[in-house]
Amino acid sequence: MYRYDEFDDAFVRDRVAQFRDQVTRRLSGGLTEDEFKPLRLKNGVYLQLHAYMLRIAIPYGTLSARQMRQLARIAETYDRGYGHFTTRQNLQFNWPKLRDIPDILELLADVGMHCIQTSGNCIRNVTADHFAGVAADEIEDPRPVAELIRQWSSLHPEFDYLPRKFKIAVTGATHDRAAILAHDVGIAIVRNAAGEIGYRIIVGGGLGRTPMIGKVVREFLPKPELLAYLEAMMRVYNLEGRRDNKYKARVKILVHEIGIEEFRARVEAEYATIDGSATNADPAEAARIAAYFAPPAYETLPAESPAFAAAKAANPAFAAWVENNVFPHRQPGYAALTISLKAIGQPPGDASAAQMRAVADLAERYSFGEIRVTHHQNLVLPHVRQADLFALWQALGAADLAEANVGLITDIIACPGLDYCALATARSIPIAQALAKRFADPARQREIGPLEIKISGCINACGHHHVGHIGILGLEKRGAESYQITLGGDATENAALGEIIGPGIAAEAVPDAIERLVETYLALREKDEPFIAAIRRLGLAPFKAAFSGEVRHAAA
Amino acid sequence: MSSPAPRIALPAILIANDLRNGDVVVRAAAGWSRDPREAVIAHDRAAAERLAAEAAAELAANRVVDAYLIDVTLGDAGEPVPNHFRERVKLRGPSIRPDLARVPGRTSTGART
Numbered sequence: 001m002y003r004y005d006e007f008d009d010a011f012v013r014d015r016v017a018q019f020r021d022q023v024t025r026r027l028s029g030g031l032t033e034d035e036f037k038p039l040r041l042k043n044g045v046y047l048q049l050h051a052y053m054l055r056i057a058i059p060y061g062t063l064s065a066r067q068m069r070q071l072a073r074i075a076e077t078y079d080r081g082y083g084h085f086t087t088r089q090n091l092q093f094n095w096p097k098l099r100d101i102p103d104i105l106e107l108l109a110d111v112g113m114h115c116i117q118t119s120g121n122c123i124r125n126v127t128a129d130h131f132a133g134v135a136a137d138e139i140e141d142p143r144p145v146a147e148l149i150r151q152w153s154s155l156h157p158e159f160d161y162l163p164r165k166f167k168i169a170v171t172g173a174t175h176d177r178a179a180i181l182a183h184d185v186g187i188a189i190v191r192n193a194a195g196e197i198g199y200r201i202i203v204g205g206g207l208g209r210t211p212m213i214g215k216v217v218r219e220f221l222p223k224p225e226l227l228a229y230l231e232a233m234m235r236v237y238n239l240e241g242r243r244d245n246k247y248k249a250r251v252k253i254l255v256h257e258i259g260i261e262e263f264r265a266r267v268e269a270e271y272a273t274i275d276g277s278a279t280n281a282d283p284a285e286a287a288r289i290a291a292y293f294a295p296p297a298y299e300t301l302p303a304e305s306p307a308f309a310a311a312k313a314a315n316p317a318f319a320a321w322v323e324n325n326v327f328p329h330r331q332p333g334y335a336a337l338t339i340s341l342k343a344i345g346q347p348p349g350d351a352s353a354a355q356m357r358a359v360a361d362l363a364e365r366y367s368f369g370e371i372r373v374t375h376h377q378n379l380v381l382p383h384v385r386q387a388d389l390f391a392l393w394q395a396l397g398a399a400d401l402a403e404a405n406v407g408l409i410t411d412i413i414a415c416p417g418l419d420y421c422a423l424a425t426a427r428s429i430p431i432a433q434a435l436a437k438r439f440a441d442p443a444r445q446r447e448i449g450p451l452e453i454k455i456s457g458c459i460n461a462c463g464h465h466h467v468g469h470i471g472i473l474g475l476e477k478r479g480a481e482s483y484q485i486t487l488g489g490d491a492t493e494n495a496a497l498g499e500i501i502g503p504g505i506a507a508e509a510v511p512d513a514i515e516r517l518v519e520t521y522l523a524l525r526e527k528d529e530p531f532i533a534a535i536r537r538l539g540l541a542p543f544k545a546a547f548s549g550e551v552r553h554a555a556a
Numbered sequence: 557m558s559s560p561a562p563r564i565a566l567p568a569i570l571i572a573n574d575l576r577n578g579d580v581v582v583r584a585a586a587g588w589s590r591d592p593r594e595a596v597i598a599h600d601r602a603a604a605e606r607l608a609a610e611a612a613a614e615l616a617a618n619r620v621v622d623a624y625l626i627d628v629t630l631g632d633a634g635e636p637v638p639n640h641f642r643e644r645v646k647l648r649g650p651s652i653r654p655d656l657a658r659v660p661g662r663t664s665t666g667a668r669t
């Protein structure tokens with residue numbers, strides 16, 4: 001994992017001291033809220049419905065056991081004993097007191113963490129495939145690139161006041177687990193015809209009020225040219241992105257308005273003026289960063305562990321968990337496993353301090369001390385010996401962390417919604433809970449197969465509802481919460497935006513409506529055809545019919 | 557961010573977040589309280605205007621943030637229940653964590669909870 005050097009550490013400490021002074025001045029009345037708000041946002045501090053909220057950056061979702069333990073300590077000492085993992089691979093605390101936040105930031109700095117650029121109109125935390133360094137279909141580990149971009153973009157003076165926030169995601173694998181087509185900039189590590197490794201650069205994706213799928217701006221960018229090219233793109237956006245209307249200020253709108261060809265031409269023109277040697281990473285520095293992400297010291301093991309096979313054969317519950325939660329590792333005899341933070345009936349993505357500590361202990365014992373946060377709001381232990389999986393599963397069970405539902409219908413993404421968020425128009429967590437309870441039966445979940453439900457509590461779409469196979473958007477309609485259902489969204493390399501299938505419905509009506517959609521799928525699917533594939537083949541008509549039948553039934 | 561009082565439906569109360577700890581507070585007879593039952597209830601325009609003026613003064617005095625008036629209905633015990641579901645969640649706490657529901661009990665913002 002990447003470790004701060006003395007420069008990074010001194011920089012973060014200075015920043016904490018600066019914010020401590022700003023908080024002191026705010027509390028003593030020296031700064032008004034209007035003056036303080038941009039300062040607190042620069043440090044990840046929001047004001048939510050019930051309290052302040054602190055958003056902590058987890059760069060590309062990689063976390064050490066030591067860091068996780070520190071988060072547990074903060075949760076217990078300064079919050080209410082839990083935290084919320086987000087779709088940006090970050091962690092949010094829901095109840096910090098403003099006067100305590102400088103102390104919290106100090107504790108974070110002790111473990112090389114901070115909240116810088118988790119808010120505001122800057123380049124935000126760079127996200128990446130949570131199976132980086134693990135997946136067999138990976139061309140190259142995306143984390144060194146993500147780290148390089150993090151260092152380049154951290155307090156980049158030119159890009160500190162962009163028209164709007166800017167989100168970058170990177171994948172090194174052919175199967176996109178990082179939703180790069182739904183980001184302002186998506187980067188895929190690719191190989192060209194000559195076998196050289198470089199980047200496909202995608203721009204103008206995003207969700208929110210005006211969802212768009214990203215478009216390719218450069219099919220192949222040679223590896224050493226990345227930062228200069230990004231700089232050219234950011235310049236075009238910074239100059240030409242709309243600042244007159246916050247709702248039209250994201251780069252996706254610029255790309256949409258001028259077209260990808262024109263955007264590309266402007267970027268290339270800007271790129272031609274940049275002195276790459278002054279901007280691109282020094283190869284020695286790139287190599288220094290990459291060295292931090294070298295694979296851990298794996299043992300040489302047989303591809304299949306006999307003990308693991310025997311445990312699966314003897315224990316169907318373990319076998320079911322393995323089937324859903326364990327991901328093949330490219331290193332023989334190892335596996336990556338996903339720890340579901342979607343226990344039936346629990347708020348998606350929430351983890352108690354005790355659970356954080358349990359995960360930290362298990363990571364240390366079984367996974368080289370490494371943890372990943374997924375944008376699906378789950379955790380990953382990336383490098384586990386197959387032979388240890390059974391013991392690990394039992395330990396996870398003791399911490400209420402062994403739900404065997406990864407990728408299934410109850411592995412629901414939900415933003416905090418109106419239960420916490422000041423911007424929300426409706427609640428999202430209770431909808432997730434009701435759906436999880438409705439589909440709790442493990443056998444039924446497996447029968448339904450892979451199905452992603454994603455829920456947002458307002459049009460800002462933090463719950464990625466547009467790219468959910470089933471998307472649910474909470475709105476306000478005539479003074480009550482109302483939920484709009486979309487179908488057919490996809491967050492992968494086959495990215496698609498879901499389409500609305502009918503009128504908004506009340507919260508109580510959501511489980512039955514989703515049940516009808518699932519029944520329709522089960523009745524019409526071909527053998528082994530996943531939900532999303534069936535929708536592509538069948539179109540929306542049969543689902544719309546089932547949905548409107550249900551809406552009529554509910555209204556009768 | 558105080559709402560202009562004339563637009564609000566009545567009865568109404570004034571709510572805010574405590575500057576220091578973020579707690580949701582209501583404007584009570586003597587300062588701010590965490591207990592909605594202690595809220596001063598504006599039954600007429602003049603009372604609502606007074607609350608709006610207090611909101612502006614308290615924001616300026618940097619004691620609270622995000623102060624605004626909300627319209628309420630009075631419950632059986634005379635307690636104010638917000639008419640809008642957002643404000644009901646705000647006053648009560650996250651609906652999904654009843655264990656974290658705000659415990660009624662007076663704590664003025666002067667006391668450092």
Ligand code: SF4
Pocket residue numbers: 415416417418421422423424425456457458459460461462463
């Ligand atoms: S989608 Fe809306 S309600 Fe949900 S977290 Fe984002 S801003 Fe808040």
